[in-house]
Amino acid sequence: MTLVAYVREHIVLFGALTANLGIAIAKFVAAGITGSSSMLSEGIHSVVDSLNQVLLLYGEHRADRASDAAHPFGYGRELYFWAFVVAILIFAVGAGVSAYEGYIHYYDPEPLHDPTINYIVLGVAFLLEGTSWVIAVREFAASKGDTGWWTAIMRSKDPSVFVVMFEDSAALAGLATAGAGVWASHYYNAPELDGIASMAIGVILAMVAVILAREAKGLLIGEAADVATIRQVRAIVETKDWITAVNHVRTVHSSPRKIFVAISADIEDHITMGDGERLIEHLETELKAAIPELSSIYIRPEKQEDAARFADSAEG
Template sequence: MAEGNNRIVLFAALGANLGIAVAKFVAAGFTGSSAMLTEGFHSVVDSTNQLLLLYGERASNKPADDIHPLGYGRELYFWSFVVAILIFATGAGLSIYEGIIHVLHPSPIEDATVAYVVLGISFVLEGGSWLTAMREFRVTQGEHGWWKAVRRSKDPATFIVLFEDSAAMFGLVVAAVGIFLTHFTGNPVWDGTASIVIGVALAIVAFMLARESKGLLIGERADPKLVEAIRNAFATRPEVSGVQEVVTIHTAPRKVFVAASVDFVDDVQVGHIERLIADTEASLRAAYPEITSVYIKPKAG
């Protein structure tokens, strides 16, 4: 997925969440609803997350230097991990805390109509952001299932927004149910319970995002098809007797480092080996622009 499309997804989510956060806090002030206040915190956290991901996108594009010879691509993965921690510590933590307080010390909802209107508008805005993220995610999904595509993705920006928006829409439905039950039964405990449910859902999302971001931060290999293409590019040369090992690692969503151990036929001259490596590297880069660095260890076959 192109970087520009990533930014479209992030800006769409940021704009929606900022507007929604203001509306939810206003509604919480009018109604005294715990679920609405929780949803306001949720939107603030989501807005902060989009800002961090935008910063990570920008920072990851800094050119390589002496200190970071492979570039700064993994900075995006670092900020993605920070986002997961924020969702857990701030979003889930505040939601569960606020819910428990309102269950222990319930207070009635004063005007449910305002809450319903804000929740409805928020659902439409979140839905628009979710559709934008889903449309961009499907570009890279291919024939894989939704969850498998997330596991294979090396670009956290889009699937984080997708997870966040899905959790947000679930939270809006839960908040609406909690407010309705509180208003219908006259028991404000339902409102606090809705906050706890929202918090638990956010904690689950945070755990899933943290696990995916951790794998990217540690370092994941490239797509197996790319690995096989690299192996075949050398193995099909008559001067090559075998390819022992191909190591790939994503240094950024669209940047792959490649190292390979290649066995050459004994009577091949060094100069010819150098030209073969250079030609093969050039053809690989032309076919797969994400390959940024190629290191070959030649061995006598």
């Protein structure tokens, strides 16, 4: 894959990384000049976001490795691990430091300075973060189809998109909060209000971190493919006249674009072992052609009554 193709494939991450690096530098300069706690918190927030994009890009790279003897189903879930690390960083570093800085500046506030540079930096940051947010939202909207936004987020198997979308949403909310804190502290001549704004930014980041950690945990444990994919697999298998019943179809994502599927099917009693092997091989080929995301297919011949006896309650 060429560098241009790689960047295009990961445009959401590269767009967010570029924006956050520039924004972080500007925020720290503004914080150093004006002594604003909320601006310092926002600078830390942008540094954490930049590191998060680097970790997600690293996770994408590691997840693309081919399977081997130690990991026969590949390394796809490594992306999910790094998404979980990102959530921890947002909570521990982003939210923790913002809350701490806000607490310090609330009880020992900095003298007020001309806020003009803060407003300029916040305006530019809002424009850049907004651009990154629009890119992430468009990418996610294209992949979700007609599914509702929240449902699509809960079902999404690609953290590199929804993590950036949540990060950018938190960033925009944080910028608005920082701007309000800077304005209020000067309007009311109360610099401790800037510290309160910084603590509010910490709360926003903590809420986002909890949501992302929940989603990353589910992906790490193993989530089923979407209902439409499971139904499509079942429909294809049920068309075979040598299969009398499909007992269950169980799936799990080993990466955003790779699915392991296990199928239990009752096969006609007169089918010999040799014929069964040939028919199953043809069925696997048909399934992979219809659903390229099926990286591993396991089809188990099993009597319907036996499957019903030992199956658990959930399919998928």
